[in-house]
Structures are given as structure tokens and as C-alpha cells.
Amino acid sequence: MTIIAGFSFSRQGSAPLNLATQLARTTGEKIIAAAVVERVLPAGADPIEDEYRGYLASQATASLERVVDQIPGDFDISVIVHHATSIPNGLMELAAQHSADVVVVGSSSSGLLGRVTLGTVTERLVYTSRVPVGIAPRGYPSSPVPVQRLTVAYRGGTEAAALISTGAELAKQWRARLRIASFTVRPFTMFGGSIERSAEELVVQQWTRRTMDAAVEQLDAARATVSIPDVDVVMGTGTEWREAVDDIAWEPGDMLLLGSGAAGPLAQVFLGTAAAKILRHAPVPVMIVPRQHTSLAE
Numbered sequence: 001m002t003i004i005a006g007f008s009f010s011r012q013g014s015a016p017l018n019l020a021t022q023l024a025r026t027t028g029e030k031i032i033a034a035a036v037v038e039r040v041l042p043a044g045a046d047p048i049e050d051e052y053r054g055y056l057a058s059q060a061t062a063s064l065e066r067v068v069d070q071i072p073g074d075f076d077i078s079v080i081v082h083h084a085t086s087i088p089n090g091l092m093e094l095a096a097q098h099s100a101d102v103v104v105v106g107s108s109s110s111g112l113l114g115r116v117t118l119g120t121v122t123e124r125l126v127y128t129s130r131v132p133v134g135i136a137p138r139g140y141p142s143s144p145v146p147v148q149r150l151t152v153a154y155r156g157g158t159e160a161a162a163l164i165s166t167g168a169e170l171a172k173q174w175r176a177r178l179r180i181a182s183f184t185v186r187p188f189t190m191f192g193g194s195i196e197r198s199a200e201e202l203v204v205q206q207w208t209r210r211t212m213d214a215a216v217e218q219l220d221a222a223r224a225t226v227s228i229p230d231v232d233v234v235m236g237t238g239t240e241w242r243e244a245v246d247d248i249a250w251e252p253g254d255m256l257l258l259g260s261g262a263a264g265p266l267a268q269v270f271l272g273t274a275a276a277k278i279l280r281h282a283p284v285p286v287m288i289v290p291r292q293h294t295s296l297a298e
Helices: 015-027 047-069 087-097 120-128 158-174 197-222 241-246 273-280
Strands: 003-007 031-038 077-084 102-106 133-136 149-153 177-185 232-238 254-259 286-289
Touching: 003 015, 003 047, 003 087, 015 031, 015 102, 015 133, 015 158, 031 047, 031 087, 047 077, 077 087, 087 102, 087 120, 102 120, 120 133, 149 158, 158 177, 158 197, 158 254, 177 197, 177 241, 177 273, 197 232, 232 241, 241 273, 254 273, 273 286
Parallel strands: 003 031, 003 102, 031 077, 102 133, 149 177, 149 254, 177 232, 254 286
Antiparallel strands: 133 286
8 A cells, every 4th residue: 555644744753653664564555745835826826825835835845854764664755745624635636646545644732642632634535535544653663563453343233344354464475373352332221220230240241242242253254255263352341432442462563453433425434433432542553444435454
């Protein structure tokens, strides 16, 4: 795949490129480090604006080159500064021009260190992208290891079955382990004290068992078309989403795979409510796959 690593013009942190190089270490593909300069008017309409945008482009190019020069290893990385009406539009234009299979961005600088946080621009990108979007946690460091385990976030339904198949294909191509995880949040007293705690725990256990059985059933269905080795199926629970996400073990080389919500447009990324909450508390890089997107797994 060709990987577009998108950078903020004002903050050229290395997290997006660090994740892009980890993917490249996994796939062996080239990377395009890209910054988008927004324009209000078409080129040539205002000489002063053209001159100013040219200045911004030269500054962005110099910043990108400094970031690229600091990356260890022998990666195929090129630098591009693109002019577009908006940063999300510009990244999508670059993805189309270079037949990129994934766009990688960083988290908001206002988020927690080591967690994934969407800023205004990245949120617009996530909700409009027609290709998978990889998101690096804030401050994500350079990794000496490739992606070693994919964790598919399972929520049930037909879209989940497709995501399991995509995850299985990716795990096979990337020679990574595969794990299916479901997350649930329950209040301190689920039923307002109407039943005893032991009965409440029984309800949770039954729900957990049904969810895991459904995930295994869809995994077995995926095995009809994809060769899938042993897969771990885990459940993360807690009284809040961060506690539920942290309830399962995470390791270096992990990546969380999320699918678009069922209400999302076909072939576009659209996060459902639960997926958006899981995303905000992810301690590892996240890849969000648009509905009916298959090129990553072809």
C-alpha cells in the first residue's frame, strides 16, 4: 500500500510518521509525508494570496523534511505539500492521486498523552474518508517492531462479520496475530438496586457469554473464505469506557481495528456511538475501515 502521513501545518509532530513507518515496516510500502495548505481563492485569482501560500508551502516543506530526517531506518519517504480548500479534502485528493490505501494522522494536541483524540480537522477527515484512516495516539513514538497483533472491536451485526473478515485478511497478510474484543460499560448499579448484586452479575455473565458466542460464530463463518489461525476472543468491561478498554491487555505492536457504524454512508467512514467512545480511550494506534472497503484485504 501507499501510505499518506498527514501533518498539521502548525504542529509538525512526528507521531503520524512514526505510525506510518510502523505500517511500512509491516507492509514494505512507500510513505508520502504530506501537509495541506488551505486556499480560499483559486490559484491566480489573487497574486498576494498566491505569494503568501507559496511562503507557507516552503515553510511546510522545510518542516516536513526536518521530521523525515529524524526518522531512523531506511524507509521510502517522499515529501509533498498540497494546496486544497480544506485539510480533509486535500488529504483525500492526495489519497486519490497516489492510489493510497490508508491515510495516517495524529491525535489532537489537547488530548491525553498516549491516547487517541480527534481534533476538529481529524474528526472531519474520519467522518468523510473513503479510505481507511490510521490514527496515532498523542506522542506516539517510533516503533522498532511492525504491527504484531490486530484487535477487531466487535459489536455484533452483519457489519461486524465483514470487519472480522477484513481483520483476518490483514492479519494473514501482515503475519500478525488476530484478536476479537468486545467492550461494554455498565453503571455501578445496573438496575437501580432493583435486584441483588449476585443476580446483576449473572445477567452480565449471560450477556458476555452470548456476545462471545456470537463473535465465535461469525469468526467460524469467516473461516469459510479466509484461512484464520487460532484467535483470542476477549471481553473488556467496566463502569466507564476507559476502564472497559483498559480491561484487556495491550502490548507494543498492537493495533485496534474499528469499523464504520451501520448508519454511515457506503464506502465512507462513519463512527457509531460505541466506536467513537472506544476510539477516544484507545491506548494503541487505531485503524478505522469504511463500510464495504476491501482493498486493504485484497
